[in-house]
Amino acid sequence: MEKKRVRIALDAMGGDFAPQSVVKGAIEAQKELKDKVELFLVGDKGKINKEFSRLKVSNSPFGLIHAPEFITMADNPIDALKRKKDSSISLGINLVKKGGTDAFVSGGNTGAVMASALLTLGRIEGALRPAITTCLPSEKGVVVFLDGGANTDCRPQNLFQFGVMGSIYANSILKIDNPKVGLLSIGVEQTKGNELILESYKLFSNSCLNFVGNVEGRDVLKGTCDVVVCDGFVGNIVLKFAESFDGFLTSLVKKRVKKSPLFRLGAFLLKISIRDLRKTLDYAEYGGAPLLGVDGVCIICHGDSSSKAIKNACKLACDMVENEVNKTIKDKLAENSKALKEINELKN
Amino acid sequence: MEKKRVRIALDAMGGDFAPQSVVKGAIEAQKELKDKVELFLVGDKGKINKEFSRLKVSNSPFGLIHAPEFITMADNPIDALKRKKDSSISLGINLVKKGGTDAFVSGGNTGAVMASALLTLGRIEGALRPAITTCLPSEKGVVVFLDGGANTDCRPQNLFQFGVMGSIYANSILKIDNPKVGLLSIGVEQTKGNELILESYKLFSNSCLNFVGNVEGRDVLKGTCDVVVCDGFVGNIVLKFAESFDGFLTSLVKKRVKKSPLFRLGAFLLKISIRDLRKTLDYAEYGGAPLLGVDGVCIICHGDSSSKAIKNACKLACDMVENEVNKTIKDKLAENSKALKEINELKN
Numbered sequence: 129m130e131k132k133r134v135r136i137a138l139d140a141m142g143g144d145f146a147p148q149s150v151v152k153g154a155i156e157a158q159k160e161l162k163d164k165v166e167l168f169l170v171g172d173k174g175k176i177n178k179e180f181s182r183l184k185v186s187n188s189p190f191g192l193i194h195a196p197e198f199i200t201m202a203d204n205p206i207d208a209l210k211r212k213k214d215s216s217i218s219l220g221i222n223l224v225k226k227g228g229t230d231a232f233v234s235g236g237n238t239g240a241v242m243a244s245a246l247l248t249l250g251r252i253e254g255a256l257r258p259a260i261t262t263c264l265p266s267e268k269g270v271v272v273f274l275d276g277g278a279n280t281d282c283r284p285q286n287l288f289q290f291g292v293m294g295s296i297y298a299n300s301i302l303k304i305d306n307p308k309v310g311l312l313s314i315g316v317e318q319t320k321g322n323e324l325i326l327e328s329y330k331l332f333s334n335s336c337l338n339f340v341g342n343v344e345g346r347d348v349l350k351g352t353c354d355v356v357v358c359d360g361f362v363g364n365i366v367l368k369f370a371e372s373f374d375g376f377l378t379s380l381v382k383k384r385v386k387k388s389p390l391f392r393l394g395a396f397l398l399k400i401s402i403r404d405l406r407k408t409l410d411y412a413e414y415g416g417a418p419l420l421g422v423d424g425v426c427i428i429c430h431g432d433s434s435s436k437a438i439k440n441a442c443k444l445a446c447d448m449v450e451n452e453v454n455k456t457i458k459d460k461l462a463e464n465s466k467a468l469k470e471i472n473e474l475k476n
Numbered sequence: 477m478e479k480k481r482v483r484i485a486l487d488a489m490g491g492d493f494a495p496q497s498v499v500k501g502a503i504e505a506q507k508e509l510k511d512k513v514e515l516f517l518v519g520d521k522g523k524i525n526k527e528f529s530r531l532k533v534s535n536s537p538f539g540l541i542h543a544p545e546f547i548t549m550a551d552n553p554i555d556a557l558k559r560k561k562d563s564s565i566s567l568g569i570n571l572v573k574k575g576g577t578d579a580f581v582s583g584g585n586t587g588a589v590m591a592s593a594l595l596t597l598g599r600i601e602g603a604l605r606p607a608i609t610t611c612l613p614s615e616k617g618v619v620v621f622l623d624g625g626a627n628t629d630c631r632p633q634n635l636f637q638f639g640v641m642g643s644i645y646a647n648s649i650l651k652i653d654n655p656k657v658g659l660l661s662i663g664v665e666q667t668k669g670n671e672l673i674l675e676s677y678k679l680f681s682n683s684c685l686n687f688v689g690n691v692e693g694r695d696v697l698k699g700t701c702d703v704v705v706c707d708g709f710v711g712n713i714v715l716k717f718a719e720s721f722d723g724f725l726t727s728l729v730k731k732r733v734k735k736s737p738l739f740r741l742g743a744f745l746l747k748i749s750i751r752d753l754r755k756t757l758d759y760a761e762y763g764g765a766p767l768l769g770v771d772g773v774c775i776i777c778h779g780d781s782s783s784k785a786i787k788n789a790c791k792l793a794c795d796m797v798e799n800e801v802n803k804t805i806k807d808k809l810a811e812n813s814k815a816l817k818e819i820n821e822l823k824n
Contacts, residue, residue, distance in 0.1 A: 267727045277662055280670040314625055314712040322628040322709040345716030349724040361670040362710055364662040368693030369714055373721060376697040379615045 133166045134449045135229040136442055140171030141198040141216040142236025144432045147171055150235070151179040153438025158189055160439065165446055168229055170220040171195050195219045198236075201431060205239030209247070217241055221248045224424040231425035231445035233416065235433040241426065242278055242419060249424040252454055254461035257282070258421030259290045260360070260428060261297055262367060263414035266351030272298045272307070273348065273356045276417055277364035284328040287311070287357050291337050292460050293420040294355035300451040301444070302354075310343035310353035312362060317342070324359065335464060415440030418448060420457065425449055481514045482797045483577040484790055488519030489546040489564040490584025492780045495519055498583070499527040501786025506537055508787065513794055516577055518568040519543050543567045546584075549779060553587030557595070565589055569596045572772040579773035579793035581764065583781040589774065590626055590767060597772040600802055602809035605630070606769030607638045608708070608776060609645055610715060611762035614699030620646045620655070621696065621704045624765055625712035632676040635659070635705050639685050640808050641768040642703035648799040649792070650702075658691035658701035660710060665690070672707065680705075683812060763788030766796060768805065773797055 138154055140147040147169075154167050168191035169176055180188055195216040199208040209218060217236055221244045223229045234241045238260075246258060260276035272294045279286060291309045298307035311328055313321035318329055320342060332339040340353050348356055348366070358366070416429035416437065425448045427441045448454075486502055488495040495517075502515050516539035517524055528536055543564040547556040557566060565584055569592045571577045582589045586608075594606060608624035620642045627634060639657045646655035659676060661669035666677055668690060680687040688701050696704055696714070706714070764777035764785065773796045775789045796802075 265724075267724060280662065312713060314628065314709055314716075322707075325709075345713040345718075346720035348717060349720045358713075359670075361662055361673075362713060365660060365693040365706075365710060365714065366717055368662075369696060369717065370693075372694035372697045376613075376615060377725075 131164075134164060134231065134446045135166045135168065136231045136233060136445050137168045137170050137193070137220045137223045137229040138438070138442070139216045139220050139232070139234035139236050139241075140169040140176050141195065142234040142241075143429065144201075144235075145434070146235065147175050147179050148182075149433055149435045150438055151176060151183065152435035153433070153442070154190060155183070155185065156435055156439040157442035161443060161446060165442065167191070167442065168193055168223065170223070171198065171216045193219055193223065199240045201237050203237055203240065205237060205243045208237070208240055209244055215240075217244050218248075221245055221424075221426070224426070225249055230449045231427065233427045233429065233438065233441045233445055235416075235429035235431055235438065235441075238277070238428055238431075241428055245419055245422045245424065245426045249422045249426070251421055252423050252458050252461070254458060254465060255293075255421040256289055257286045258419045259293060260363075260417045261294060261420045262363075262417040263302075264348060264356075264367075264370065266349050268351030269354075270302055270414065271348060271351055271356055272302070272354060273358075273363065273367070274420070275358065275360035275363045276367055277360045278419065279360040281361070282324060282359040284324065284331050287324070287328040287359065288331040288335065288464075289421070289461060291332060291335075291339070291355065291357045292464055293457050294357060295337055296453060296456050296460055297418070297420060298354045300453050300456060301447050304354050306338050307354035308340045308352075309337045309355040309357065310340050310347065312345070312348070312356050312358035312366075313342035314344065315342060316344065328357075336467060415442075415444035418444065418453075420453075423454065425454065479512075482512060482579065482794045483514045483516065484579045484581060484793050485516045485518050485541070485568040485571045485577040486786070486790070487564045487568050487580070487582035487584050487589075488517040488524050489543065490582040490589075491777065492549075492583075493782070494583065495523050495527050497781055497783045498786050499524060499531065500783035501781075501790070502538055503531070503533065504783055504787040505790035509791060509794060513790065515539070515790065516541055516571065518571070519546065519564045541567055541571065547588045549585050551585055551588065553585060553591045556585070556588055557592055563588075565592050566596075569593055569772075569774070572774070573597055578797045579775065581775045581777065581786065581789045581793055583764075583777035583779055583786065586625070586776055586779075589776055593767055593770045593772065593774045597770045597774070599769055600771050600806050600809070602806060602813060603641075603769040604637055605634045606767045607641060608711075608765045609642060609768045610711075610765040611650075612696060612704075612715075612718065614697050616699030617702075618650055618762065619696060619699055619704055620650070620702060621706075621711065621715070622768070623706065623708035623711045624715055625708045626767065627708040629709070630672060630707040632672065632679050635672070635676040635707065636679040636683065636812075637769070637809060639680060639683075639687070639703065639705045640812055641805050642705060643685055644801060644804050644808055645766070645768060646702045648801050648804060649795050652702050654686050655702035656688045656700075657685045657703040657705065658688050658695065660693070660696070660704050660706035660714075661690035662692065663690060664692065676705075684815060763790075763792035766792065766801075768801075771802065773802065 170193045173194040197212040197215045199215045220232045259274045261274040262276040298304040313325045416427040419426045518541045521542040545560040545563045568580045607622040609622040610624040646652045764775040767774045
């Protein structure tokens with residue numbers, strides 16, 4: 129029997145370089161994933177077709193869903209979703225809701241994608257809050273880092289569920305066996321951290337997660353553990369701080385070249401290294417960040433996603449559907465909630 | 477009239493390379509600061525004298541205060557302070573308290589230095605909480621970053637006072653005119669942030685600080701503002717994350733060299749750049765981090781401080797005393813508290 133194709137809706141209008149980067153990314157994804165996927169572009173028909181002519185694609189293999197409106201990066205998410213019912217984000221998420229596609233990929237307004245996914249798709253049974261799940265490079269391999277910014281204020285239960293979801297993601301998608309999970313804090317001892325971390329520590333250590341305890345800021349890039357859990361406020365700050373390193377390093381090198389002209393000789397080698405760094409730190413390279421916890425596959429891409437990033441996001445969406453990540457999340461959350469209840473009952 | 481010398485007590489036992497690095501640092505500081513300072517080494521007399529013989533210093537210019545005990549890096553701060561009353565940290569802080577010296581410099585157990593300073597010296601009148609005040613490099617110059625880890629859970633008033641103290645530090649020590657102060661958050665808009673930031677924003681914008689609003693993780697190294705304010709939990713994570721970049725970059729370069737032997741040719745240039753980076757990111761290069769808000773000058777150095785870092789910390793201590801930073805903090809906190817009260821009264 130032929131394997132069912134994974135149907136993915138792409139927000140053709142989302143991102144700084146849309147629709148060019150999205151259309152090009154879709155073509156690259158189709159080329160690489162072939163019969164595994166069926167892609168749908170959601171956006172302004174005129175603009176998308178113009179892009180096809182520019183690329184000299186006469187017979188597009190994609191479904192095309194016209195969205196007359198689109199939400200800009202500057203729009204207030206909730207407000208825009210109310211005003212623009214026919215935006216590419218709303219229509220794309222609706223496709224997933226109605227079963228027209230299995231996943232949605234967008235490099236558009238992150239807040240709007242999150243809000244739309246949460247309001248339309250709802251949460252996976254048992255999931256309290258969704259988390260933006262990013263991948264970061266480390267000395268030892270890829271580290272799953274969450275929450276990347278969906279939740280600014282969290283409770284211990286939220287962090288714990290992020291741990292469960294991150295662990296499943298590391299296992300199902302990155303194929304890491306029994307992933308090591310760490311809580312991001314200011315010291316490795318159980319007594320170190322803010323109130324949220326101190327409380328969360330107890331939940332983690334009483335669970336069936338492979339919990340390695342607290343990890344520090346320096347442990348993320350060292351790859352001390354496979355899954356790093358924090359609230360979305362801390363996570364967003366760390367991710368954006370990491371992204372800025374590239375520019376900072378470039379400015380450092382420029383100053384050095386100015387100081388010593390001899391250094392210019394090696395500058396091209398430095399450029400390669402910085403390009404490596406940029407590539408390594410750019411989370412779009414990992415195919416965007418899934419919003420784990422919502423009842424549907426939704427991949428959030430960087431605003432400045434290249435076609436390659438869009439292609440990788442499609443690959444990730446395909447992986448997530450084929451590996452039934454959301455079903456595993458539902459099952460594991462139920463298991464863990466049962467186990468936590470039993471522990472609490474034993475204590476009382 | 478001769479200018480009064482600034483008397484500085486140095487924790488000779490504090491740090492991974494103590495007492496070697498501290499004794500050597502004191503010698504370098506004396507050489508550079510000459511008549512401006514009078515230095516006192518606090519620690520195990522035998523070990524310090526041994527270091528002098530090793531360095532062939534027969535006539536030490538330093539005062540020497542024998543401390544028979546010392547607090548290790550692994551000691552629990554509060555517990556160790558109780559058990560080891562004659563530790564170099566306790567005796568050093570006591571010297572400042574009793575007026576024997578004007579400042580204390582230590583690369584020892586950070587928690588113990590903080591606790592001892594807070595318990596013995598107390599807070600500056602009007603200061604709610606002390607903050608570890610670090611300096612970070614940026615594309616535009618040095619950025620004052622606080623709190624670096626003294627307070628894990630903060631209230632808006634705490635963050636506001638950090639803003640006031642950081643601003644004074646930037647002005648008095650770094651000679652930045654009317655320093656731009658930013659709140660570290662997840663978006664520049666007033667509506668972006670966690671509950672703490674949303675509340676703090678109001679305090680900052682109603683103050684006489686040169687408040688530029690929220691800044692993001694990427695703004696720190698860009699140098700968007702001169703003073704970046706956050707709680708000690710976020711601050712500590714960001715600082716440690718930044719420190720780990722050096723090792724991460726080195727591992728990246730090593731992999732690249734392995735992949736392409738031609739690259740080896742330029743590896744020495746990369747090494748220089750990474751050394752630059754390390755130097756730029758190592759906050760010890762900025763002379764350690766003052767604990768602002770305690771009633772006395774107390775400089776916390778990195779555990780792995782080199783002699784140069786110790787020397788720079790002495791310079792910083794000297795600057796802080798000569799510029800009467802703590803007096804300015806007291807005055808400004810009083811002014812701001814009066815102004816905030818008036819604003820609140822006008823509102824009611």
